[in-house]
Amino acid sequence: MNILKKIWQTLSTPSKAGVGIVLALGFTGGVVFWGGFNTALSLTNTEEFCTGCHEMADNVYQEYRETIHYSNRSGVRATCPDCHVPKDWTHKIIRKIAASKEVWGMLTGIIDTREKFQDHRKSMAMREWKRMKGNDSRECRNCHNFEYMDFSEQGSRSVKMHSSALASGEKTCIDCHKGIAHELPDMKGVEGWH
Amino acid sequence: MKKIMTALILMGMAASAVAQITEVPSNNGGVESLRGSAELNITRGADKHKRVIKDREPLQRNYVHQPPIIPHQVRGYKVNLNANKCLSCHGWKYARETGATKVSPTHFETRDGMTLSDVSPRRYFCMQCHVPQVDGKPLVGNDFKAVDSLTQN
Numbered sequence: 616m617n618i619l620k621k622i623w624q625t626l627s628t629p630s631k632a633g634v635g636i637v638l639a640l641g642f643t644g645g646v647v648f649w650g651g652f653n654t655a656l657s658l659t660n661t662e663e664f665c666t667g668c669h670e671m672a673d674n675v676y677q678e679y680r681e682t683i684h685y686s687n688r689s690g691v692r693a694t695c696p697d698c699h700v701p702k703d704w705t706h707k708i709i710r711k712i713a714a715s716k717e718v719w720g721m722l723t724g725i726i727d728t729r730e731k732f733q734d735h736r737k738s739m740a741m742r743e744w745k746r747m748k749g750n751d752s753r754e755c756r757n758c759h760n761f762e763y764m765d766f767s768e769q770g771s772r773s774v775k776m777h778s779s780a781l782a783s784g785e786k787t788c789i790d791c792h793k794g795i796a797h798e799l800p801d802m803k804g805v806e807g808w809h
Numbered sequence: 810m811k812k813i814m815t816a817l818i819l820m821g822m823a824a825s826a827v828a829q830i831t832e833v834p835s836n837n838g839g840v841e842s843l844r845g846s847a848e849l850n851i852t853r854g855a856d857k858h859k860r861v862i863k864d865r866e867p868l869q870r871n872y873v874h875q876p877p878i879i880p881h882q883v884r885g886y887k888v889n890l891n892a893n894k895c896l897s898c899h900g901w902k903y904a905r906e907t908g909a910t911k912v913s914p915t916h917f918e919t920r921d922g923m924t925l926s927d928v929s930p931r932r933y934f935c936m937q938c939h940v941p942q943v944d945g946k947p948l949v950g951n952d953f954k955a956v957d958s959l960t961q962n
Contacts, residue, residue, distance in 0.1 A: 682885060770864035772881060772898075775908060794887055794894075802892040807903070809896035809928075 656711065665695040668721055674732050678797045685796075698754045698796065699743070706750075737800035744789055752788035759788065843948045859943035867910060868942070871955040876938035877910070883941050888934055895935045896928065 658664060666672040676695075679685050684693040701707045726732040747754065761781065766774045780786035790807060793799065802808035835850040847853040865880045886894040898909040916932035917925050954960075 770881065772864055772907075791897075794892065795885060799887055799892040801890075807897055809893050809900045809902070 656707075659711070660696040660700055662694040662696075670721060670726050670732065671695075674726075674729065675797050682796050693758065693796075697757065701750075701753060702757055706753075736798075740793075740797075740800050744793060747789040748787060751784075755788040755792075859945040862942045862944060869955065869961050870959055871953065873956070873959065879936075879939050879941040881941065883936070888936060893933065893935070899935075900928075 666676045679695075684698075686692075700710050720726065724731075726735050761777075764777060766778060769777065776786075776791065780790075781788070793802075793805070793808075835848045837846065837848055840846070844853065844856075861882050861884070862880070863882055868878050868880050870877060883895075888895060896912070897903060898907040899912050901911055903909070904911040912928060914924070916928050918932075919925060919929055920931060
């Protein structure tokens with residue numbers, strides 16, 4: 616009985632040094648893990664990482680290089696994650712978890728040739744358009760803020776659409792601006808296309 | 810030894826022949842083209858890029874059946890097997906909403922004059938006939954005037 620009591624006492628009253636060590640270990644461990652997690656997260660959020668696979672490097676990246684988001688007069692660029700990964704933490708994590716499916720796709724080689732890529736282009740594009748439509752083109756708006764658009768600097772065609780459909784929230788960026796960074800799939804049956 | 814010598818001599822002759830080919834004198838005979846005068850063996854520097862004219866009202870036509878020219882920028886507009894960006898505004902389905910000029914019904918006709926229910930494949934590639942304008946100056950003077958009936962005030 617005494618032995619049991621002793622053991623209970625030892626367990627229920629840890630020494631002062633013990634508490635300190637546990638706290639210190641926990642703290643450094645936390646710093647290391649959280650830091651490492653964030654580093655890994657930001658490392659996988661770069662153009663170099665995205666174009667590390669030939670599926671991206673040989674298809675969408677090459678198409679994107681001809682567009683205004685890659686090269687323009689002022690040199691401001693939107694890289695892959697700027698459009699395809701949300702900026703705020705919650706949505707970013709959700710997107711990152713969903714992206715694990717893309718790793719599986721890479722391992723199984725679902726789009727590892729140009730032909731396979733073209734066959735899947737429409738379904739992949741539709742998925743991305745649906746995501747953008749669903750979040751009111753959130754990633755576009757990280758840079759293109761409607762509040763600060765100067766209609767007097769826009770072309771008359773842009774003003775007409777931006778001041779009506781976009782202003783009222785009836786349409787969002789991606790409704791009209793499809794295929795601005797990559798080649799389009801067969802647009803048959805897509806709203807707004809012939 | 811003799812073999813090596815012959816080989817060396819042959820190589821030397823070949824080298825001098827190559828050198829002679831690159832040193833062919835060039836003379837354009839004083840001919841000047843609209844692009845200025847340049848010797849045949851000299852690559853002339855490219856002209857500056859012209860700027861495409863931004864949005865404006867439809868431009869007047871100069872003769873009957875002239876394909877109207879495009880009074881706006883078309884950078885990145887895709888017209889291919891998969892998509893036709895022009896028809897997203899100029900197609901009959903969208904023209905009223907966008908305020909764009911409708912595609913003429915002549916574009917629905919086959920070469921045999923049959924009318925199709927949609928733009929005919931032979932009229933599908935808009936920019937074969939309709940082109941945007943740049944701020945370039947004409948290379949030669951031109952006093953062509955549109956016929957009176959087409960002149961807008």
